[in-house]
Amino acid sequence: MNYAVILAGGTGTRFWPFSRELEPKQFMQIIGKSSLLQDTIRRIGGVIANKNIYIVTNFKYFYEVKYQVARFRIPEKNIILEPQGKNTAPAIGLCAQLIGRKDKDAVLVVLPSDHYIKNAGNFKNCLKRAIRLANNGLLVTLGIKPESPSTGYGYIKVESKSNGYFAVEKFLEKPDLTKAKAYFKDKRFYWNSGMFVWKASVFLDEARKYLPKLYAMLNLIRSTEDIAKIWPKIDAISVDYGIMEHSKHIALIPADFYWTDLGSWDAMNALLPKDKRGNVIQADCLDLDSCGVSVFSRGSRLISLVGVKDLIIADTPDALLVCAKHKAQDVKKVVEILKSNKRKEHITHTTEKRPWGSFTVLQSKEGFKIKLIEIGPKKRLSLQRHNRRAEHWVVVSGCAKVTTGGKVRLVPSNNSIYVPIGTKHRLENPMNIPLKIVEVQTGGYLEEDDIERFSDDFKR
Amino acid sequence: MNYAVILAGGTGTRFWPFSRELEPKQFMQIIGKSSLLQDTIRRIGGVIANKNIYIVTNFKYFYEVKYQVARFRIPEKNIILEPQGKNTAPAIGLCAQLIGRKDKDAVLVVLPSDHYIKNAGNFKNCLKRAIRLANNGLLVTLGIKPESPSTGYGYIKVESKSNGYFAVEKFLEKPDLTKAKAYFKDKRFYWNSGMFVWKASVFLDEARKYLPKLYAMLNLIRSTEDIAKIWPKIDAISVDYGIMEHSKHIALIPADFYWTDLGSWDAMNALLPKDKRGNVIQADCLDLDSCGVSVFSRGSRLISLVGVKDLIIADTPDALLVCAKHKAQDVKKVVEILKSNKRKEHITHTTEKRPWGSFTVLQSKEGFKIKLIEIGPKKRLSLQRHNRRAEHWVVVSGCAKVTTGGKVRLVPSNNSIYVPIGTKHRLENPMNIPLKIVEVQTGGYLEEDDIERFSDDFKR
Numbered sequence: 001m002n003y004a005v006i007l008a009g010g011t012g013t014r015f016w017p018f019s020r021e022l023e024p025k026q027f028m029q030i031i032g033k034s035s036l037l038q039d040t041i042r043r044i045g046g047v048i049a050n051k052n053i054y055i056v057t058n059f060k061y062f063y064e065v066k067y068q069v070a071r072f073r074i075p076e077k078n079i080i081l082e083p084q085g086k087n088t089a090p091a092i093g094l095c096a097q098l099i100g101r102k103d104k105d106a107v108l109v110v111l112p113s114d115h116y117i118k119n120a121g122n123f124k125n126c127l128k129r130a131i132r133l134a135n136n137g138l139l140v141t142l143g144i145k146p147e148s149p150s151t152g153y154g155y156i157k158v159e160s161k162s163n164g165y166f167a168v169e170k171f172l173e174k175p176d177l178t179k180a181k182a183y184f185k186d187k188r189f190y191w192n193s194g195m196f197v198w199k200a201s202v203f204l205d206e207a208r209k210y211l212p213k214l215y216a217m218l219n220l221i222r223s224t225e226d227i228a229k230i231w232p233k234i235d236a237i238s239v240d241y242g243i244m245e246h247s248k249h250i251a252l253i254p255a256d257f258y259w260t261d262l263g264s265w266d267a268m269n270a271l272l273p274k275d276k277r278g279n280v281i282q283a284d285c286l287d288l289d290s291c292g293v294s295v296f297s298r299g300s301r302l303i304s305l306v307g308v309k310d311l312i313i314a315d316t317p318d319a320l321l322v323c324a325k326h327k328a329q330d331v332k333k334v335v336e337i338l339k340s341n342k343r344k345e346h347i348t349h350t351t352e353k354r355p356w357g358s359f360t361v362l363q364s365k366e367g368f369k370i371k372l373i374e375i376g377p378k379k380r381l382s383l384q385r386h387n388r389r390a391e392h393w394v395v396v397s398g399c400a401k402v403t404t405g406g407k408v409r410l411v412p413s414n415n416s417i418y419v420p421i422g423t424k425h426r427l428e429n430p431m432n433i434p435l436k437i438v439e440v441q442t443g444g445y446l447e448e449d450d451i452e453r454f455s456d457d458f459k460r
Numbered sequence: 461m462n463y464a465v466i467l468a469g470g471t472g473t474r475f476w477p478f479s480r481e482l483e484p485k486q487f488m489q490i491i492g493k494s495s496l497l498q499d500t501i502r503r504i505g506g507v508i509a510n511k512n513i514y515i516v517t518n519f520k521y522f523y524e525v526k527y528q529v530a531r532f533r534i535p536e537k538n539i540i541l542e543p544q545g546k547n548t549a550p551a552i553g554l555c556a557q558l559i560g561r562k563d564k565d566a567v568l569v570v571l572p573s574d575h576y577i578k579n580a581g582n583f584k585n586c587l588k589r590a591i592r593l594a595n596n597g598l599l600v601t602l603g604i605k606p607e608s609p610s611t612g613y614g615y616i617k618v619e620s621k622s623n624g625y626f627a628v629e630k631f632l633e634k635p636d637l638t639k640a641k642a643y644f645k646d647k648r649f650y651w652n653s654g655m656f657v658w659k660a661s662v663f664l665d666e667a668r669k670y671l672p673k674l675y676a677m678l679n680l681i682r683s684t685e686d687i688a689k690i691w692p693k694i695d696a697i698s699v700d701y702g703i704m705e706h707s708k709h710i711a712l713i714p715a716d717f718y719w720t721d722l723g724s725w726d727a728m729n730a731l732l733p734k735d736k737r738g739n740v741i742q743a744d745c746l747d748l749d750s751c752g753v754s755v756f757s758r759g760s761r762l763i764s765l766v767g768v769k770d771l772i773i774a775d776t777p778d779a780l781l782v783c784a785k786h787k788a789q790d791v792k793k794v795v796e797i798l799k800s801n802k803r804k805e806h807i808t809h810t811t812e813k814r815p816w817g818s819f820t821v822l823q824s825k826e827g828f829k830i831k832l833i834e835i836g837p838k839k840r841l842s843l844q845r846h847n848r849r850a851e852h853w854v855v856v857s858g859c860a861k862v863t864t865g866g867k868v869r870l871v872p873s874n875n876s877i878y879v880p881i882g883t884k885h886r887l888e889n890p891m892n893i894p895l896k897i898v899e900v901q902t903g904g905y906l907e908e909d910d911i912e913r914f915s916d917d918f919k920r
Contacts, residue, residue: 017764286797288790302779302805304477304794307787311768319762320775322782327767330748334764337746345762362822363832367873368856370830370898372823392876394852394900396828413827414902416852416876438830440854440898442874 100200143190380428389443398435560660603650840888849903858895
């Protein structure tokens with residue numbers, strides 16, 4: 001049987017400020033109306049049965065993944081949660097182990113969840129050919145014909161071609177520009193797409209040879225319950241560095257479809273239609289005489305441009321990026337600095353998702369905080385208590401079911417309720433339409449960690 | 461006696477999005493901690509007695525002017541309100557008429573309220589010399605030695621110099637670049653600063669000759685009560701075009717101080733200290749390798765820059781400007797477009813000032829609106845009624861005195877109160893500290909014009 005292993009645990013930093021640690025690139029709608037993860041799942045339709053699609057991610061993305069894959073009827077048990085990120089080799093090995101134990105002949109199609117592919121038909125045909133080769137015991141990778149001397153991709157050097165595939169001479173890490181130029185001129189070099197196809201048993205066999213410690217640890221995992229115990233002992237390593245640079249059984253199929261890893265704002269920009277001055281405007285924008293500018297907005301602010309050139313502007317309620325186009329790769333450095341400065345703008349948006357809906361911080365000042373809370377139909381928050389803040393709730397849309405101090409009551413739109421400090425309370429949407437509440441918190445300490453949960457539908 | 465006539469009715473558009481129709485440049489703190497208007501008043505200290513300082517503005521700026529000049533003990537009756545803006549000649553004529561009726565020998569120092577001057581000592585000396593000349597019956601102007609072939613200023617061509625001043629040959633409108641270059645080379649040309657000194661009687665005499673209709677109208681004004689009746693009949697005209705281009709009695713004193721009309725973001729930028737890469741950063745800004753960039757923020761958002769050059773970035777909660785430095789003059793075009801598109805971002809900020817304090821719109825959605833209301837010590841809003849919205853108030857700081865339906869009660873911090881649709885109500889701050897209230901409005905129509913006022917401290 002054929003299986004997909006979709007790697008969806010990464011914390012993309014290159015699309016900051018749109019992507020955040022808690023909203024990485026794979027969950028974003030970059031092009032079109034579904035996310036990159038959803039596009040990845042849709043793209044393998046007809047090749048892999050939905051019940052055979054596995055998604056490797058981590059606890060903090062569980063509800064987002066669950067929400068995003070709901071429409072595909074992928075079993076919840078197929079969402080594999082890593083307690084910590086350990087790079088690609090352990091994640092793939094884990095799936096090889098879990099799937100391989102039940103299906104000895106399982107073929108795994110390993111796919112990143114945050115890449116962009118055009119020509120889905122060609123992609124499917126490639127995959128089918130790769131699966132055939134994998135069944136013959138090869139480690140198959142899809143190689144991309146380089147379009148430029150990029151220093152942002154790893155490269156693969158091939159040998160002779162036979163039976164529609166290349167034997168691989170070696171995997172090469174991201175090169176400097178001089179090397180990249182040489183690779184680009186030489187027809188034997190391909191970009192490493194990070195897409196692999198192999199039998200679970202073959203992969204584990206290669207792991208035994210080249211990553212024996214990982215192999216030994218994986219062998220201790222008999223079911224998902226074992227992961228928590230074993231995972232901390234595993235060393236992080238990429239599949240490229242740990243396996244592909246050593247294996248002697250690699251085959252490369254040249255991709256005949258358009259592919260990009262969407263590694264930067266500029267890569268995304270390249271995909272979008274431009275106006276006649278080369279601008280991409282996805283915002284409430286008033287422009288005078290600009291050219292080569294791309295404007296993306298997740299806020300409601302008016303963005304006005306006067307005579308600017310070759311910029312990427314990405315605006316969100318709490319952070320704005322203005323970046324020279326040729327410097328788009330450096331956005332990840334901004335995120336690194338935010339991290340080391342212990343700022344918050346790389347972690348969450350002002351609107352934070354929760355399993356029950358979302359909340360938006362509208363104002364946060366000494367002594368009070370104002371939030372707009374949106375609760376999905378039939379969803380409820382935990383039964384909880386705050387020890388340092390009181391909460392005023394005004395229902396502005398829908399109808400709330402509110403528990404305070406053991407009493408339950410319905411609070412319809414245009415009504416309000418008060419939750420004193422220290423009172424056990426629960427907020428619930430009993431209706432089939434969304435519930436919107438304005439919450440005004442008052443108190444000397446207003447952080448999210450002042451919460452004591454007594455009962456939670458989401459086991460937090 | 462000497463008087464100042466400070467013109468403070470203009471709606472500066474060049475500093476958008478910081479300046480708005482309801483918060484023009486003269487009231488902004490551009491450099492330092494006081495506004496340009498306040499700087500203008502302070503600058504004439506020692507030359508003009510505060511009781512002799514008149515400020516011409518209009519109704520919509522009355523409370524702002526009153527607030528800003530309070531510290532200078534300028535009598536409230538000296539704030540002259542034009543029912544409509546009629547350009548400079550009528551505004552100056554009005555003051556000449558009102559002041560001249562009481563003091564036949566009055567000398568008026570006419571000053572724009574939104575310019576920047578360094579070397580206040582030199583400025584004062586210039587003024588004193590100008591006053592002496594004005595007493596001899598001359599129309600005196602302070603001319604600025606051009607620093608560049610600017611097309612943004614009017615020019616003045618002088619003749620011979622005697623007794624420390626030049627006789628003026630003519631006033632010239634803003635030139636095109638070719639003319640500006642010729643003027644700049646020729647030592648006989650000065651920039652028109654818009655600063656004038658003359659006797660009220662002399663000015664009115666010139667008006668009689670060159671603007672007889674205006675003169676006749678002004679003659680009908682015996683006190684400020686007459687303004688409302690006469691003003692609509694007056695034609696708008698600038699003093700330069702109406703008087704200075706015709707008069708034969710003009711003297712120019714060359715300014716020996718630094719002056720700029722702050723006509724654009726770039727002009728402001730020129731005044732500010734730069735870091736070693738030529739950047740001016742007045743914002744929460746994270747910059748990687750940018751140069752020649754000026755960043756100004758009135759919001760709380762993080763602004764991150766990556767490798768950009770020669771930009772002006774001005775950020776506010778509802779509008780962002782990203783402008784090429786050499787295009788700063790075009791910002792006024794943006795405002796014109798906003799006006800013709802009937803947008804709101806050129807009229808007010810999200811925080812709107814009121815005579816009793818201010819409010820900030822935090823969120824405005826279908827069916828509800830959230831505001832943070834700040835009420836100054838001992839101030840109160842009007843007794844009012846809304847016919848299409850209800851209001852929930854949560855007191856987050858201070859203590860409110862609330863009247864609803866005839867009942868009065870005190871609402872301390874962390875308490876809330878509900879004002880149903882159609883209920884007469886009044887909000888008051890009885891304390892000596894600011895009062896902060898979160899207001900959640902609900903209803904189908906939530907605009908500011910749904911208000912019926914029954915009693916108002918501010919006669920609105």
